[in-house]
Amino acid sequence: MEISPASQNALAFVVAMLLAILVGSLVEYVVHRLMHARIVLGQKHLEHHREGTGQGWWGEFLDYFLPSIPFLWLGFLYSGHAGIGWILGAFIYACIAAYAHQAQHDNPDLVFWLKKPIHHLHHKGKMWHNNFGITFSLWDRIFGTYKDIDWVPEKNRKDYRLAHYLRIRWF
Template sequence: MRAIAFFVLAFILASFVEYWIHRLMHFNPRVGERHRDHHRRNEGQGVLWEFRDYVRGSIIVMCLPFLVAWDVGLGWFLGSLVYAAFSAYAHQLQHENPTKCFWMKMPVHYVHHKYNMWHHNFGLGVDWWDRIFGTYKSVEWLTEEELSENQLGYLQLKWW
């Protein structure tokens, strides 16, 4: 039971950290240089490379709870890992096929790029934190451009 609780907690906390790191990338030139390049290119690296970067940046925090207890560590590690995979997928999906982001009313990362929103819509996998911290900016994003795009499947993405 504790493993499940820590899985959920890690998943939620990972989304929170992702939101704040993304915000930091927009306000700190040293932290955000690679991110500004991402905005210039307006494309993801591929799901697996995004996942690698997310795990590489958080592996120590992902493993620390094993020092508390095996079940706590396992739940925390898996929750973090699942969020990293989900976020990497969601990030790539929003760059390539944003209409498939059915779990959000508006694909915030897609809108963040499309309208060059330097101060809004920082979420990648979820929009919760944008709503909580007042950075959610709703726009009419589903235009003729999105409607006329070739509709790909949920797995038809750049994976590497």
């Protein structure tokens, strides 16, 4: 069976986009882990743990998106469609990561895609060696740093309406 050029382009676009989201979450895990090892931004991160608040979605978005700019061209090594998919994936990743971080400081119930709000547990449990993931718990599970502690949502998930999910600090 031959795959048409149009399907090949669409596949390259989708795979590159998903790959960018996956790589973004891996970088998030590694950088957060290095912060706790005091290799990068150790002092700044210590202050974040002391304060225990996010910077608002927009400030968070910049922190996740700006460092990716030097790497945004990488998808074009493969093809034009992969290039656009990669850039879009990096952008979507930064949007989700910013939401995930801000929401877990404002109302951890909102991260509906996680069984438990891993970053909230990281702060709540004053963890220094566990739960480095923010957007996903995947990498902690793979690298053996996932730590489950007691947590119950404040409200039942079905009591949340779409409007509740918008109640985070945006700026």
